[in-house]
Amino acid sequence: MSKTVDQYIQETVNNIRKDREVTQELLDDAMKWLSKDESRHREVGMVLSKYVETLQRSNEQLVKVVTLMSKESKSKGLSEEDKNDLLDMISKEGPEDE
8 A cells, every 4th residue: 555646735725724733823912912012022032033944844744745736737747866855854743753
């Protein structure tokens, strides 16, 4: 029962969306908490930057997925490099992100 590339792409996009939603909620909550007292920035500043980094990384992953999908639609299939890039991206999305 091996998954097709389309199934992996769909799973990856779903994971990215879920991660973005959770990260955005955490960022919103932290910003509300921070807005009550500016001195709290020292306490949560680094955490907020990690949330933003997570959102940026998911943007990069989405761009990579779209690029791969675009290449696939222009040709009969993915190149070996594209397949390796996709496998690397899926591997990085591993169990810790689920």
